Amino acid sequence: MNVQAWTFVIVGFTFTLYMAIAIWSRAKTTGDFYVSGRHVSPIPNGMATAADWMSAASFISMAGLIAFSGRDGSRYLLGWTGGYVLLALLLAPYLRKFGKFTVPDFVGDRYYSNVARLVAALCALFVSFTYVAGQMRGVGIVFSRFLEVPVNLGVFIGMGIVFIYAVLGGMKGITYTQVAQYCILIIAYLIPVFFISFMLTGTPIPQLGMGGQMTAEPGVYLLDKLDGLTTELGFDAYTDGSKSRIDLLFITLALMVGTAGLPHVIIRFFTVPKVSQARTSAGWALIFIVILYTTAPALAVFARTNLINTVQDLEYSEVPAWFTKWEATNLISFEDKNGDGRIQYYNDANTDPEFLAKVEAAGWNGNELTINRDIMVLANPEIANLPDWVVGLVAAGGLAAALSTAAGLLLVISTSVAHDLVKGVIKPNLSEKEELLYARIAAAGAVCVAGYFGINPPGFVGEVVSFAFGLAAASFFPAILLGIFYKRMNKEGAIAGMITGIGFTALYIAYFRFINPDADVAENWLFGISPEGIGGIGMILNFIVSLLVCHLTPTPPEEIQAIVEDIRIPRQTAAKAPAQDFEI
Amino acid sequence: MAADPSENSQQYWIRNLRLVFTLLFIWAVVSLGMATFWVDALDQFRIGGFKLGFWIAHQGAMMLFVVLIWVYVWAMNRLDRKFDVDEE
Numbered sequence: 082m083n084v085q086a087w088t089f090v091i092v093g094f095t096f097t098l099y100m101a102i103a104i105w106s107r108a109k110t111t112g113d114f115y116v117s118g119r120h121v122s123p124i125p126n127g128m129a130t131a132a133d134w135m136s137a138a139s140f141i142s143m144a145g146l147i148a149f150s151g152r153d154g155s156r157y158l159l160g161w162t163g164g165y166v167l168l169a170l171l172l173a174p175y176l177r178k179f180g181k182f183t184v185p186d187f188v189g190d191r192y193y194s195n196v197a198r199l200v201a202a203l204c205a206l207f208v209s210f211t212y213v214a215g216q217m218r219g220v221g222i223v224f225s226r227f228l229e230v231p232v233n234l235g236v237f238i239g240m241g242i243v244f245i246y247a248v249l250g251g252m253k254g255i256t257y258t259q260v261a262q263y264c265i266l267i268i269a270y271l272i273p274v275f276f277i278s279f280m281l282t283g284t285p286i287p288q289l290g291m292g293g294q295m296t297a298e299p300g301v302y303l304l305d306k307l308d309g310l311t312t313e314l315g316f317d318a319y320t321d322g323s324k325s326r327i328d329l330l331f332i333t334l335a336l337m338v339g340t341a342g343l344p345h346v347i348i349r350f351f352t353v354p355k356v357s358q359a360r361t362s363a364g365w366a367l368i369f370i371v372i373l374y375t376t377a378p379a380l381a382v383f384a385r386t387n388l389i390n391t392v393q394d395l396e397y398s399e400v401p402a403w404f405t406k407w408e409a410t411n412l413i414s415f416e417d418k419n420g421d422g423r424i425q426y427y428n429d430a431n432t433d434p435e436f437l438a439k440v441e442a443a444g445w446n447g448n449e450l451t452i453n454r455d456i457m458v459l460a461n462p463e464i465a466n467l468p469d470w471v472v473g474l475v476a477a478g479g480l481a482a483a484l485s486t487a488a489g490l491l492l493v494i495s496t497s498v499a500h501d502l503v504k505g506v507i508k509p510n511l512s513e514k515e516e517l518l519y520a521r522i523a524a525a526g527a528v529c530v531a532g533y534f535g536i537n538p539p540g541f542v543g544e545v546v547s548f549a550f551g552l553a554a555a556s557f558f559p560a561i562l563l564g565i566f567y568k569r570m571n572k573e574g575a576i577a578g579m580i581t582g583i584g585f586t587a588l589y590i591a592y593f594r595f596i597n598p599d600a601d602v603a604e605n606w607l608f609g610i611s612p613e614g615i616g617g618i619g620m621i622l623n624f625i626v627s628l629l630v631c632h633l634t635p636t637p638p639e640e641i642q643a644i645v646e647d648i649r650i651p652r653q654t655a656a657k658a659p660a661q662d663f664e665i
Numbered sequence: 666m667a668a669d670p671s672e673n674s675q676q677y678w679i680r681n682l683r684l685v686f687t688l689l690f691i692w693a694v695v696s697l698g699m700a701t702f703w704v705d706a707l708d709q710f711r712i713g714g715f716k717l718g719f720w721i722a723h724q725g726a727m728m729l730f731v732v733l734i735w736v737y738v739w740a741m742n743r744l745d746r747k748f749d750v751d752e753e
Binding site: 147152155156158159162163165166167169170171174288291292293294302303304305320321322326329330333334337355356357360361363364367368371378566646649650651652 | 674677678681682685688689692696697700701702704705708712713714715716718719720722723724726727728730731733734735737738741742745750751752
């Protein structure tokens with residue numbers, strides 16, 4: 082069988098599996114639809130959370146992102162895992178004890194205000210829509226690259242699959258498909274890296290291989306070799322950083338806090354039966370995530386080394402087969418600027434006189450190789466000469482990552498619309514059956530909108546996704562945290578804080594990225610913090626404004642303070658009915 | 666064990682806060698401090714093929730996050746039982 086046949090077989094098999102799970106776990110109540118009836122145990126919930134969290138970007142793009150940013154790539158690694166510590170210690174157990182369905186539920190009830198509920202619901206919708214657009218595009222791209230169907234057809238197939246299991250199955254269908262998707266994506270990610278690690282360093286464990294010695298040159302550490310290769314070509318040494326420390330610190334902080342504030346992640350902790358299991362599932366989720374996240378930087382090192390060693394100063398007529406194949410998709414492209422028929426890959430923005438003299442002497446005339454970072458994962462099996470079925474597996478893994486995240490986001494969108502907007506604000510006396518119908522209609526609508534953005538992607542999707550973290554950090558996180566840990570916090574403080582945080586962050590980003598992009602340089606930034614990291618400042622402002630306003634306005638009502646007392650203690654008090662009330 | 670239930674909850678809450686602050690302090694020192702702010706200083710030391718700061722930034726801090734959560738899970742379960750607020 083060839084690569085394409087293998088890909089069809091493996092992708093076909095995984096899709097059948099997802100469908101079977103969706104039909105088996107069809108949702109019957111709103112409880113099933115929103116929080117899977119709260120019957121999910123911690124290990125499967127941890128896997129589902131991990132699959133929900135790791136998107137097409139984590140699977141396909143992250144290793145490449147790190148490979149080209151070296152040590153500074155730590156902001157993504159730490160930012161996207163460190164948030165789980167905040168989530169486990171500060172939010173998850175209390176929100177689970179609170180026992181409702183959504184984040185706006187908590188904000189609306191805790192701050193006894195439909196305005197707060199509305200603000201939270203709109204923030205949740207905004208964040209989820211920007212995210213889901215990128216996922217659908219990812220589905221289309223994986224389809225088109227591996228199965229050679231047009232991108233748009235790929236998006237349609239992806240929409241169809243997600244439609245069936247998200248609309249029918251709700252959270253219950255999504256959770257159990259995500260468990261399967263996690264297994265597929267992690268196997269697909271690890272297998273090629275095991276092989277490559279073994280070939281380069283003699284140990285199959287990538288986390289060790291990354292710091293090991295090279296099999297080709299005994300006694301030479303791989304990282305030292307890579308530092309040598311990168312500096313020789315005029316780049317910064319791989320294990321050195323170039324970003325300012327304050328900027329790096331705030332970007333990392335904004336990503337961590339933003340992760341803890343993202344509604345599609347928080348909602349997962351509503352699905353377990355007990356408070357103690359909300360803590361355990363955060364622990365499992367992070368283990369499952371860190372398996373991939375500690376492999377990615379190793380893969381980044383292997384891939385960058387392999388790439389430089391393979392293509393630098395190579396005769397173009399002698400390039401390996403994968404090079405030609407991925408050239409056709411524009412992921413890698415070569416332009417022979419000095420007409421010598423060889424590939425020169427180096428940093429042509431380097432102005433060091435010594436390096437310039439070297440460039441001159443070699444007769445180089447600008448960097449000739451343009452590389453898309455996604456190639457680091459996508460072309461990996463071919464670069465390492467792995468069997469054809471591994472290529473098919475990587476395709477199935479990329480699709481699993483994109484579909485699982487898209488489904489989780491669609492659920493947040495449908496919940497926000499049906500539960501928070503329609504039932505919470507517009508039509509409070511909605512029956513259970515009607516609410517479920519609204520949730521399904523909203524999910525179906527969201528699939529179509531996501532598909533539209535997948536087919537006609539706005540140019541700024543990538544940008545906006547990274548800013549979604551800053552906005553989540555500056556809005557949700559302080560409001561939820563203070564709601565749990567500060568009994569005195571009232572609605573005036575919370576609303577003022579959320580509006581200040583999100584307003585400041587959005588304006589700062591909009592000013593530097595859309596209104597006056599020319600000014601987007603370090604000298605003009607506030608305290609030297611780039612728009613990517615400004616969410617950290619937005620969060621601090623939110624805290625300050627919340628606390629100030631709260632002390633100038635009345636204390637919250639008695640019964641609210643009683644709710645806060647109650648969520649701090651895991652044991653169910655007699656007054657509170659268990660969640661099973663929602664069966665029809 | 667305190668006889669007054671509200672006194673009991675108060676004690677439980679204070680112990681909980683102390684635990685959370687300790688763990689988050691370690692979290693911040695390692696991820697924002699050692700892996701980000703002091704990374705150059707730590708890079709002067711080596712473990713095997715890794716510079717120390719680089720290893721913490723790309724591997725060690727993430728592993729520590731996992732450990733922190735499980736320490737929290739273990740300590741909280743103990744605290745729940747001790748103050749008789751567990752869900753059994």
